[in-house]
Amino acid sequence: LYVGEFYRPGNYETPESHHLQTADGSMNYAVVYAYEVDEAGAPAGEPSFAVSVREQVQGIAVYEGGIALSCSYGLPDSTIWVYENVLGGQADKSLEVGGARVPLYMLDSSNLKTTITAPCMSEEIAVKGDRLYILFESLSNKYKLFTRTRMSHVYSIALGELV
Numbered sequence: 001l002y003v004g005e006f007y008r009p010g011n012y013e014t015p016e017s018h019h020l021q022t023a024d025g026s027m028n029y030a031v032v033y034a035y036e037v038d039e040a041g042a043p044a045g046e047p048s049f050a051v052s053v054r055e056q057v058q059g060i061a062v063y064e065g066g067i068a069l070s071c072s073y074g075l076p077d078s079t080i081w082v083y084e085n086v087l088g089g090q091a092d093k094s095l096e097v098g099g100a101r102v103p104l105y106m107l108d109s110s111n112l113k114t115t116i117t118a119p120c121m122s123e124e125i126a127v128k129g130d131r132l133y134i135l136f137e138s139l140s141n142k143y144k145l146f147t148r149t150r151m152s153h154v155y156s157i158a159l160g161e162l163v
Contacts, residue, residue: 001034001035001036001037001043002032002033002034002035002060002062003032003033003035003047004030004031004032004033004051004053004057004060005018005030005031005032005057006030006056006057006058007029007030007055007056007057008055008056008073009029009055014029014030014031018030018031018052020052020093020106022052022106022107022108022110023092023106023108023110024108024109024110026054026108026109028052028053028054028106028107028108029054029055030052030053030054030055030057031050031051031052031053031095031104032050032051032053032057032060033047033050033097034047034048034049034050034051034087035047035048036048046097046098046100046102047097047102048102048103049087049091049102049103049104049105050095050097050102050103050104050105051067051087051104051105051106051107052092052093052104052105052106052107053069053107054069054071054081054107055071056071056072056073057069057070057071058070058071058072058078058122058123058124059122059123059124059125059126059135060125061125061126061127061132062085062087062127063085063127063132063159064085065085065159065162066082066083066084066085066113066159066162067082067083067084067085067086067087067107068080068081068082068083068125068127068132068162069081069082069083069107069125070118070122070123070124070125070134071122072118072120072121072122072123074120074121075120075121075146075147075148076120077117077118077119077120078117078118078119078120078121078122078136079115079116079117079118080115080116080118080122080125080132080134081107081112081115082112082113082114082115082116082162083107083111083112083113084111084112084113086105086106086107086111087105091103091104091105092104092105092106093106113162113163114162114163116157116162118134118155119136119138119149119151120136120138120147120148120149121136121137121138121143121147121151122134122135122136123135123136123137127159130158130159130160131156131157131158131159132156132157132158132159132162133154133155133156134154134155134156134157135154136151136154136155138150138151139151139152
């Protein structure tokens with residue numbers, strides 16, 4: 001189970017301790033926590049590890065070949081950032097969570113594979129089989145009157161194209 005923060009300066013701030021400089025010199029402003037779940041689907045009390053991510057992350061999909069982030073806010077185009085799956089390797093740092101230290105992995109340009117421009121308001125993403133599925137909130141009643149692109153379907157892309 002992945003649980004993360006949404007960061008946007010000015011109106012969606014995160015704790016200063018989550019503002020971390022990455023190996024390439026850029027800054028990440030949010031953290032995603034990974035929890036093991038039991039057979040009933042209940043999460044563990046503390047995360048197994050954490051991932052330091054960029055701003056405006058609306059969704060995350062972790063799969064064997066990568067980690068994809070759906071990033072958007074408002075009417076500008078969305079971006080799907082696709083990184084190498086670094087979770088099996090050595091953690092970059094550690095992070096204190098509830099009194100315990102957990103491994104922390106950093107996503108930045110050093111492990112970025114590709115980016116994809118998508119219509120505005122991409123939100124949750126998921127991997128099923130060999131495809132990445134993207135859900136948009138642009139057709140919701142709250143936004144459908146003023147969005148320039150109203151996405152009425154979940155769209156997908158083959159994972160093989162994310163290289």
